[in-house]
Amino acid sequence: MILSVVEQFPVLVIVVSLLSAFTILIAGWLNKKSCWVISFATILVQLVMAVFILHHVLTVGTIHYWLGGWSPPWGIEYVVDALNAYILVIVLSLALICVTYSKRSIAHELPQKIVSFYTLYQLLVTGLCGVTVTGDIFNMYVFIEIFSLSAYALIASRGKIALKASFTYLVLGSIGACFFLLGIGFLYSVTGSLNMHDLSLILPPLYENKVVQAAFVFFVVGLSIKMALFPLHTWLPDAHSFAPSEISAMLSGIIIEVSTYALIRVSFSVYTVAFIKLLPIFDFLCWVAAFGIIIGSVLAIAQYNLKRMLAYSSVSQMGYIMLAVGLSTSTHSALWGGLTPALMHILNHALMKGCLFLVAGAFIYKAELWNITDFQGLGRKMPYTCAAFMLAAISMIGVPPSVGFVSKVYIILACLESGKFIFVAVMLLSSLLNLVYFWRVIETMYMKRGEGEERSHSHSSSSKIDEIPLSMLIPVLTLAGLCIIMGVVWLTEIPLPILDQVNALFGLGRYAIP
Amino acid sequence: MNGKKGKIWEENVIIETITRLMVPFIQIYALYVMVGTEGAGGGFQGGVVFAASIVLFTVTFGISKGRKRLPESWNAALNSLGLYLYAGVGLLCIVLSLGAAQYLNYAALPLSQIMSPAHTRALMISDVVEVGIGLTVMSIFASIFFDLAWKGEGKKNKDKNKGDKEVQE
Amino acid sequence: MIDWSFGGGIFIAKYNYWISILLMLIGFYAMIAKGNLLKKVIGLNIFQTAIILFFVSLGDATLGSWGKGVTEPIVKGTLPWAAGGIVEHGVVYANPLPHVLMLTAIVVGAATTAVALALIIRMYEEYGTIEEEEIIEKERELGV
C-alpha cells in the first residue's frame, strides 16, 4: 500500500517532537539560546503538519496509520478523523503561542532551567499530540502519562510552593490515570482487544455486562480527575496558580481540554451513543457540570490572586464543556446538535484562558504583581496587555461578538432543545458571576487610581508606558484578537463543517438515529 | 562534596574489591539481556541491569567517583543517542522507502532485500532498537539515581519516552 | 439459605481479583489518609502494583478472562520470527500481551515515583519536613 505524504504526518507529528525534545537536551549543553529556537521551529513544523492533516481529513477522509505495518487488532493504529485533527490544530496552535511567549519570560523567571524547561515542554507537546492522534486505548494511557509527568515537573519548576501544588497534582493525577488503566483492564478482560475501533465492534453485545459498565465509570471518573471536573478539581487551583504562566496557559487551555477529548473519544469511539443512552450517566454529568459552573464561579469571586481566580474560572469553564458534552446525545439540530457546542467551547476556552493566563504572566514578569488589588493604574502603564486582558475578559463574560458569546448561545440552544431549561438559567447566572469577578479586575486596572496619583491629564501620564517585550506581547495580542475574530468566524459558520463531520462520525446531532 | 557532613560511606576493602569484580560481569550480563537473545524484548531489562551496575559502583565508591564515570553530559548524550537510535531507525523506514512504508516498518529497509523481511524485522528489533532502549533506560535510571542521591540539585527526570517505545514493541 | 458454593466460588476461584482489590484499597487509603508525603508515594506504588497484578493475572491461562481461561494464542499459525514454530490451537497458552503492557505501566510507575521522590526531596529542603500538615502550616506562615 502506498501512503501519501500527509498520511505519514500523524506519526511524524509525534516523532519529530520526541526527537526534538532530546535534541534540545543535547543542544542545551552547547548553547542555551538554541533551546528556544529548536522548540519553536519544531512546534511550527508540527502545526503545519497538523493543518495538512486537518485538510486531508476533511477532503479525503480519516487517516488510518498502522505503526510498523501491523494491522489493527495486533499493531498500534493511529486514527486521525475530524475530531482528532481539529483538536490537534488547537493544541499545536496554543503550544506555538505559548512557546513564543516563553522566550523572554523563562529567561527571566527560570534562567537556570532553560534546557530542562524546553525539554519538558517538548515532551509535554509530544504527549498531548500523542493522546490526540492515537487510536489505541492503551497507547492513549501511555501518552496521558507522558504529558502528565511533564506537566508535574513543569509545574514544580518554580520551586517553593509550586512543589506542593505539583505533588498534589501528581497524586491525584496518578489516581486518575490508574483508574483509566483499570478501565482498560476491565475492557481487555472481556474483549481481548485494545484497539478503539475493534473494541467498538466487539462491545455492543456486551453492553449489559456489568464489567463493561464498570469500565465506563472508571474511564469517566479517571478522566474527570484529569480534566478537573467540579468535585474532583481540588488539584487545579494550586497547580494553575503556581506554575510558570505559559504552563498555566497550557494547563488551562490545552491539558484539561485534551483530557476532555480523551473522554469524548472513549465515550463515542470505544463505547457508542447506544451505550450512553443505556445508562443515565450523561444526565448525571450534566448536573455535575452545572454545579461546577456555579461553584467554580463563586469560588473565583472569593480569590484575590489573579491566577488563582483564573484557575477557578477554569473549573467553571470545564463545566461548560462537560455540560455541552452531556447534552450532546439529546440534541438533534443540524447546527447546535451533538458535540458542536462542546468542541466549539474547547477552542474558545483555549483562546480566552490562554490569553488571560499569559496576561497574568505579563504582570508578574513586569512588576511581580499577583494580587488583583495591586493592579491599580496598570491600564495606563501597560496599555496593550491590559487591552488584551479586557478583550479576553469580555469574551469570558460573553459579550457579543466574542467567542464566549457564541459558545453561550450554542449551549443555551442545546439546553433548550433537550428541554433542560434549568441549565439555561445556570448559563445566564454563570455569565453574571463571570462579570463580577472579571470586571473587578478591569475596574482596578483602568479605573482605580494608585495611591498618591493625582487627577492628571492624559498626555502627561502616557509617557510612562512600560510594556512587556514584543515577543511576549505578540502572542498575547494574537490570542486577544482571535477571541473576537473567531467569534465572528463562528457566527459565519465557516468552521462548522469540521464539527459537523465529527457528529457524522459518532452519529450525533442530525445524524442520530431516532 | 558532602564534605561538611563527613563521609557518608566507609571504605571497605572487601566490598570495593567484590564490586570491582562484579561490575563488569553485571554489565556483560546486561548486554546479554539486551541483545544476546533471539527474540524481541530485553532492552528495558538490560538497561535497568546496566544502571544497577552503575548504582552498585556509586554506592561503593561514593557519588563523586560514580559521577566521574558517568558525567552528566555523557548521560544526556547517551540517553538522546538511545532515543535517536530507536526513533531514527523508525524514521529511516519512511525515508528509505520514500514514504511508502510506515514508521517502524523495518521490512521496508533495503536490508530486507538481502535477508527476508521477517529477519530484517527481527534483527532491527532485537538488536538496534533494543540497544537504543537499553541506552536510554540505563542513562535515565542512572540520572534518576544521581539526582535523588545528589542532595541539593533535585532535578526531576523524565523517562517517559520509554513508555511509548515499550508499547510499540 | 446462603449459597455457599457460589460464595465460595466467587471468593476462592477469583482470589487474584480479590487480592488486587484489597491491595488497591490499601494503596488508595494510604494516598488519601496518610499525612506523610513519602507514605503517600508508597500508597501510590501499592495502588499501581495492584493494577499491574490485576493485568498480569488476566494473562494467566488458568485465571484469565473472568475465569474463562485463555486458550487462544494472540496469533494463530506460524509465528514468522520465532524459528518457524507452529502454535497449536487449543493448547493452554498464557496471553503475553498484558504482561508486555504492564512493562510499560511499570516504566510509567517508576517515572511517576521518580518525579514524586524528587519533589519530596525538594520540599524537604524547602520546608524541613515531609508531613503534609506541617508544610501547609509553613505555607500559611509564608502568607499564601
Added chain:
Amino acid sequence: MEQLIPIPYRPLLAILCPAIGSIFIVLFGKRPNIRESWTMLASIAQFLIVFSMVPIVIGGNGEPIKYTLFTAFPSVDFGFSVDAFGLIFAITSSFLWILVSSYSIGYMRSLHEHAQTRYYFCFCWAIFGAVGVALSGNLFTMFVFYEILTVSTYPLVAHDQTPEALFAGRKYLAYLLTAGGFFLAAVVITYYFTGTTDFVTGGIPNLASEASRTALMALFALFLLGFMKAAWMPFHSWLPTAMVAPTPVSALLHAVAVVKAGVFGIVRVVCYIYGVDLMHGLGLGLVLACLATFTIIVANLFALAQDNLKRRLAYSTINQLSLIIFGVALLSPEGIEGAMMHIPFHGFMKITLFMCAGAIIVVSGKKNISEMAGIGKEMPVTMIAFTIGALGMCALPPTAGYITHHFFVHGCEEAGGTMSFFPYVLLIAAILDVMYFFPIIYTAFFAKSEGSSGSKINEAPLFMLVPIAITATVSIIFFFYPDLFHISELVETAVSSLGGVHP
C-alpha cells in the same frame, strides 16, 4: 448621492463611521484638535448617511433597506434592515451626536478632564452600538449591538474614577449586563419557538401557534427584564446613579442613546415580534400600561425629592421613558404614533435640559438646585433653553412635548375600555412634572442670590452654547412643524405599515 454610495451599503457605512472614527481618535490621541475634528467628522458623516436613507424608506412604502453581512444561524442573519421606525431612532442619535460632540469639546476642555481620548473613543463605540440597535434587522443583531452599547458606556459612566463613580459603573454594568442575559435568553427562546428572530411588521406570524400562552407571557417578561435599559421601575436605580458621569454622557447616552435603546427594544418587541393583535389577545397591553403608569407616577414623586439637578433630570427621564412605553402599551395607532414620535422629541428636549445642567456646572460648578438662585440672570441663554425644555417635559405648548401628549390622550380614547381611564393618570403626571420643574425656573430667575456675584452675564463657552440653542430651538420647531427631519412622515410610514393595529 444615490450613485455615490449603493443603497444597500448605507446602513453598514452608517455604522462604520464611528468605528473608523474611533481608530483615528486613538491614533491622534495626543493632539486634541485633530482628535476632536475626527469626532466631528465621523458624526457629521454618519448623520448624512443616515439621513440619505430617509427618502428611500419613505418612498418605498415601508419596504426596509436590507443588508446582510452573514448568516449566523439558519434564517438568522447578522444584518441590517432599515425601516421607518429604526430610522427615527438613528436620526435622533446621530444628529444629537453632532451637537453633543461640539458640546463635549467645550465641556471637557473647560473642566480639564482627564483621559479625554478614552472618553471620545468610548463615545464613538456607544454611538456605534446605539445606531446599530436602531438599524438592526433582527433580535440577534440587535442583541449584539445592545451589549456593545452597554460595555462601551461603562468607561464613560465611571469616567471620574472616584469611588462613587466606580460604584455607579459597577451598578450600571450589574443591571445592564444582567438585563443582557435575560435578553439573550428571550432571543434564544424566540428563535427556538419560531425559527426566526426577524422583525416582522405585525409580529412573527407563527409565534402564537408555536408557543403556549404561559410561555408567551413568560417570554414577554424575559423581554421586559432584558430591556432594563428602559429604566422601568423597579429596575430603574442604575440611571440616577449613573448621573455621576460627565454631563455630555448623561445628555446623549442617558437621555437618548442608551435608555432609548431600551424603549426602542420594547416597541420593537411589541410591534414587530409579538404584534399588536397577539398583545391584545394575551392582554399584555394593559399589564404594560399599568407598569408604565406606575413608573410614571412614582418616578415623578422621586424626582420631587431630589436636590441634585442631574438626578432630578434622571428621574424625569425615567418618567418620560415610561411614557413612551405607555404609548405603545395602548396598542392603538395614535398611541404608537405618539410613542414613536416621543423618542426624538423627548430626546431633543431632555438633551437640552442636561446640556444646560452641564453648562451650569462648567460655569459655576453648582450641582444642586438650591444653590442656583439667580443663575438665570447670569446665564440667560442657558436658562431660557432650560425653560423651553422644562415646558416640553410638562407637555405645555409651544413645545414638542405637547404634540406627543396629544397623541397619547387620543390613543387612550381610541383604545377605549379600561384604557380610557389613563388620561387622568397622564394629567396627574403632568401636574407633578410642573411641580418639580417650575421651582427650578423660579429659583433661577426670580430668587435672590445670596452671593455678591451680581448679575454679570457669564455664559458657557460657545462650543456648548450653540448646541444648547439649537436643541432648544428644534424643540419648539417640532411643535409647529413636526415633519422636521421627516419625523412625522416616518412615524406615519411606520405605523401605517404595522397594518394589524387594533382599531
